[in-house]
Amino acid sequence: MTDVVARPTRTLGALLTATRGNGRLHWTDVFTYIYLALGVALMFGPVVWLVLSSFKTQAGLQEFPPTLLPLGQISVEVEGYDEPLPLFRVTMEDGTVEELAQVRRVGIMAQMVDPDNPGERIQVSINDREPIREMRVAWENYTKPLETFNFLTYLNNSVIVTAAATLITLLINSMAAYGLAIYEFRGRNTVMLFVIGTLMIPITIILVPTYLVVTQLGMVNTLWAVIIPGCATPTGVFLLRQYMLTIPRDLIEAARMDKASEWQIYWRIVLPLSLPAIAVLAIFSVMWRWNDFLWPLIVLNRSEVYTLQIGLNAFQGELNVQWHFVLAMTVVALIPVTVVFAFLQRFITTGIASSGMK
Amino acid sequence: MTEIQLNKVKKAYGDVEVIHGIDLHVQSGQFVVFVGPSGCGKSTLLRIIAGLEPVTGGDVVIDGDVVNAVPASERGLAMVFQSYALYPHMTVYKNMAFGLENSNMPRAEIENRVHEAAKLLQIDPYLQRRPKALSGGQRQRVAIGRAIVRDPKAFLFDEPLSNLDAELRVTMRKELAALHAKLGGTMIYVTHDQVEAMTLANTIVVLNAGRVEQAGSPLELYNTPKNTFVAGFIGSPRMNLMEAVAQAGEDGGVVLLAGSQRISLPPIEGVEPGDGVTFGIRPEHMDIVDEGDADISAPVDLTEQLGGETYLFCTPEGLPQITVHQLGQFPVGRGEMVHLRFRREVLHVFDAEGKVIVNGIDADGGAAG
Numbered sequence: 131m132t133d134v135v136a137r138p139t140r141t142l143g144a145l146l147t148a149t150r151g152n153g154r155l156h157w158t159d160v161f162t163y164i165y166l167a168l169g170v171a172l173m174f175g176p177v178v179w180l181v182l183s184s185f186k187t188q189a190g191l192q193e194f195p196p197t198l199l200p201l202g203q204i205s206v207e208v209e210g211y212d213e214p215l216p217l218f219r220v221t222m223e224d225g226t227v228e229e230l231a232q233v234r235r236v237g238i239m240a241q242m243v244d245p246d247n248p249g250e251r252i253q254v255s256i257n258d259r260e261p262i263r264e265m266r267v268a269w270e271n272y273t274k275p276l277e278t279f280n281f282l283t284y285l286n287n288s289v290i291v292t293a294a295a296t297l298i299t300l301l302i303n304s305m306a307a308y309g310l311a312i313y314e315f316r317g318r319n320t321v322m323l324f325v326i327g328t329l330m331i332p333i334t335i336i337l338v339p340t341y342l343v344v345t346q347l348g349m350v351n352t353l354w355a356v357i358i359p360g361c362a363t364p365t366g367v368f369l370l371r372q373y374m375l376t377i378p379r380d381l382i383e384a385a386r387m388d389k390a391s392e393w394q395i396y397w398r399i400v401l402p403l404s405l406p407a408i409a410v411l412a413i414f415s416v417m418w419r420w421n422d423f424l425w426p427l428i429v430l431n432r433s434e435v436y437t438l439q440i441g442l443n444a445f446q447g448e449l450n451v452q453w454h455f456v457l458a459m460t461v462v463a464l465i466p467v468t469v470v471f472a473f474l475q476r477f478i479t480t481g482i483a484s485s486g487m488k
Numbered sequence: 489m490t491e492i493q494l495n496k497v498k499k500a501y502g503d504v505e506v507i508h509g510i511d512l513h514v515q516s517g518q519f520v521v522f523v524g525p526s527g528c529g530k531s532t533l534l535r536i537i538a539g540l541e542p543v544t545g546g547d548v549v550i551d552g553d554v555v556n557a558v559p560a561s562e563r564g565l566a567m568v569f570q571s572y573a574l575y576p577h578m579t580v581y582k583n584m585a586f587g588l589e590n591s592n593m594p595r596a597e598i599e600n601r602v603h604e605a606a607k608l609l610q611i612d613p614y615l616q617r618r619p620k621a622l623s624g625g626q627r628q629r630v631a632i633g634r635a636i637v638r639d640p641k642a643f644l645f646d647e648p649l650s651n652l653d654a655e656l657r658v659t660m661r662k663e664l665a666a667l668h669a670k671l672g673g674t675m676i677y678v679t680h681d682q683v684e685a686m687t688l689a690n691t692i693v694v695l696n697a698g699r700v701e702q703a704g705s706p707l708e709l710y711n712t713p714k715n716t717f718v719a720g721f722i723g724s725p726r727m728n729l730m731e732a733v734a735q736a737g738e739d740g741g742v743v744l745l746a747g748s749q750r751i752s753l754p755p756i757e758g759v760e761p762g763d764g765v766t767f768g769i770r771p772e773h774m775d776i777v778d779e780g781d782a783d784i785s786a787p788v789d790l791t792e793q794l795g796g797e798t799y800l801f802c803t804p805e806g807l808p809q810i811t812v813h814q815l816g817q818f819p820v821g822r823g824e825m826v827h828l829r830f831r832r833e834v835l836h837v838f839d840a841e842g843k844v845i846v847n848g849i850d851a852d853g854g855a856a857g
Binding site for chain 1: 538539540559560561562565566567569570571573574575576577586587590591634638
């Protein structure tokens, strides 16, 4: 693992133009690039689409065929009309092209008016006209919910839930993993098997019993109801335990000889050496908690304790979905997880400590 | 100053007993080396003393107290591991201070002790480095330093030099001996290398298959091995051991018939005609003589000329290959016959079970020493 750290960092350019060897493009290079491009498109495409769409107006979103960029039709003020009229490029019967504003549309015919000459109305077939668009970024998708909707409360709740739950998850999972990795006792593997076995139970099955427990504890409509039930994760225990098994036993024994208590061995030796695995679990935990929807939806019924994901759900009415707000707030909701990942992912590769042993 | 005593110590893993009741008394200030082939239980025994393995029978006594139930952290011993076991995420300083911090020592005192130990081991320039940035020898010193700062009742070493290259091993060996002379603490040292054992120990304990074969000073073991195992294990190159049948010789002596070789000896107490025996002679205890005086003759298979000394490897008819040591340079070609005479005063004779009958035979018969 040390050589990964020692290797000089590659520049992005070199990384993107890397070939299999001797500078020429081998067929495997071509294949690799196609494969990677496909992967990027598959994984990154929806995110790009989401971000671009979040800047579209409500009308722009409902347009068919959809456009990639946030475009909006230009409207003009025309004398004699209260509302601004949408502008079209019309091909006239004599072949000339003119820019006209549309007054109304009746069936397949549209009544148009020349903005420079508002007195005269022109009948045009709708097939002969084409909307004139411009790039229009709908910032109000972002600003409006931030002002009117309790976004900051939801964000605050989400941050509290994610941070507290992740800390508790890391602490209790690593303690369980320490017990299952460092001590040798009869039934150790059986216990581990039970822990792993809980992975096979889907959340829908334990939903009702967990809800009953949470209710009995009087935690409904508090953030603790979201934080506590999911803290002990079999995945986390398994991940950390497998990593801790690779820590040389000599280190633990050396610490014992050094008069360290079990807590000190856990806290000062095993935990720092498990940092890469802990970073991975932290990323997982943050993503799980941030994106968690079903459980918070069940236990949080008052809007002041809503997390972001539940808050977003509020835009989704029974009859009308405010997609422009949903999309914009989804983008906002993505940002923290992305930042956390960007920060922690380097621990996964560089944090792996060489054990100082041969 | 610490005395360590083992009373009938036994260790079993499930049904497999690996230590079969060992009695041992390590006196205060002694440097005791456990030596034996791999799998003989020497490391297990050390770990039992350290408290890292529980005993399944018998008692471990430190300074008069039975410590069977005392955990490793409270036995007051320090151990140096084969892998050094330095904490990779801590600097050298932190590594050495860790044990002291755990016993709630004041910061200034810790600093004092660490710097003192670092100076003693010449690692003070590296105190702020991580173990990763140290060479094998430096890591070794840090591991020893970590033991020293604690001022333990006794030091335990588990094959501490086996990860070093040959040259460094010799240097560190000398330093360890010097360290013991300086600190004067009780030290128990495990190795499979009998040269390390010979050079470092006050007392060597030879272990084999979970039993003590013999314990004694290095020269005691070299001169008067109790059995064929110790005879073969101590000394480098190893003693030549040959099986023979005793016959009645002229004038009341015995003749050892080994292969097609006849070795005439004065009478030996405990060897009757017809007995199967094993006799042993070290490579350095054979002289090359004229054919008439020789005990055995053998063609040379191979020679190793080291300049200052020469090793001859010869195969006498009907016997396994034997090693002969000669001082100085000794030009002899492959296949040439050499005639060898065993020095009687250092000839070892063992019975059929491998127990010693005599270590050295006087010219007039009987045991020499």
